[in-house]
Amino acid sequence: SIEVVDVRPHERHYGVYMVRLEDGTERIATKNLTPGKRVYGERLIKWGGDEYREWNPYRSKLAAAIVNGLKLVPIREGTHMLYLGAASGTTPSHISDIVGEKGLIYSVEFSPRVFREFMEKLVDQGRRNVVPILGDARFPYQYAHYIKGVDVVYIDVAQPAQAKILADNADYFLKPGGYVMLVIKAMSIDVTAPATETFKQEINTLKERGYEILETVHLEPYDTAHAMVIARKK
Ligand code: SAM
Known part of the structure; x- marks a missing residue:
């Protein structure tokens, strides 16, 4: 999968993160409360000592x-x-x-x-x-x-x-x-x-x-x- 180049807090939403990928696209993610565990096959992202879970807009209406x-x-x-x-x-x-x-x-x-x-x-x-x-x-x-x-x-x-x-x-x-x-x-x-x-x-x-x-x-x-x-x- 495409490499992650940056993770930073979302400008507006508490607990939501913006993940920037090598190809310039961005995804949203949340910080995994239960590190190492996936819920629905989502990508886990390690960054700055924390683990994030990619939040897929095709799978979650929120x-x-x-x-x-x-x-x-x-x-x-x-x-x-x-x-x-x-x-x-x-x-x-x-x-x-x-x-x-x-x-x-x-x-x-x-x-x-x-x-x-x-x-x-x-x-x-x-x-x-x-x-x-x-x-x-x-x-x-x-x-x-x-x-x-x-x-x-x-x-x-x-x-x-x-x-x-x-x-x-x-x-x-x-x-x-x-x-x-x-x-x-x-x-x-x-x-x-x-x-x-x-x-x-x-x-x-x-x-x-x-x-x-x-x-x-x-x-x-x-x-x-x-x-x-x-x-x-x-
Ligand atoms: N909100 C979920 C998500 O984003 O991960 C997806 C929800 S899915 C579109 C709708 C769910 O509502 C189904 O699992 C269905 O069984 C449940 N449901 C439908 N009618 C319900 C009711 N009256 N009470 C509780 N659950 C119900």
């Missing part, structure tokens, strides 16, 4: 949003998050790197098969700031007893009515002043086409539930169907 210029990433050292739709933990693993030992990511996934893969990876890596929860995001009361207040609720469940599910979870778990992050089905492949009805409806639901939309970023070319929306309760 990475795609950051590469596409998302300004507001409300994730810091020590952030506590509720992550709905963890799948096998690709994006949660990078958030786990960012929030560090004092952070926590309650990660809900409802497919038992996918959840088992997620658990196996967590056990193998020894990531202690990720709390896996086998549960259905549509029914937050089912896992309410596991979770304390969080700073951020993130949703990527690839289901209709995500905004409602998000707001219902936020009602239970989001601390006052907290943020929500919503991966939403947005556009046709043509970026100049108007937003889809689904997109408008989801945004409306958030507004009706008292959220102010702070930022929206489309994920092309990494993902042709989705956008990332950041909002905050008014």
Whole structure:
């Protein structure tokens, strides 16, 4: 693979790094909380005595949003998050790197098969700031007893009515002043086409539930169907 010539902190985002390659291209990465361990076949980069994991925007919609210029990433050292739709933990693993030992990511996934893969990876890596929860995001009361207040609720469940599910979870778990992050089905492949009805409806639901939309970023070319929306309760 192409040699790394520089690693430096991202100008804007805490815990995100810019990796410059010999050919002049740049990638993003996070500092590996569990050195030596890969999560999804990503490249490990040793630099200045630390190890970084390349964060692939084709595999993680949050990475795609950051590469596409998302300004507001409300994730810091020590952030506590509720992550709905963890799948096998690709994006949660990078958030786990960012929030560090004092952070926590309650990660809900409802497919038992996918959840088992997620658990196996967590056990193998020894990531202690990720709390896996086998549960259905549509029914937050089912896992309410596991979770304390969080700073951020993130949703990527690839289901209709995500905004409602998000707001219902936020009602239970989001601390006052907290943020929500919503991966939403947005556009046709043509970026100049108007937003889809689904997109408008989801945004409306958030507004009706008292959220102010702070930022929206489309994920092309990494993902042709989705956008990332950041909002905050008014
Ligand atoms: N966010 C992941 C990442 O970036 O690494 C990918 C998430 S994938 C697009 C959507 C996941 O949501 C699937 O694993 C699916 O099983 C899960 N899911 C769908 N409906 C759900 C629900 N109601 N509750 C919890 N998880 C759900």
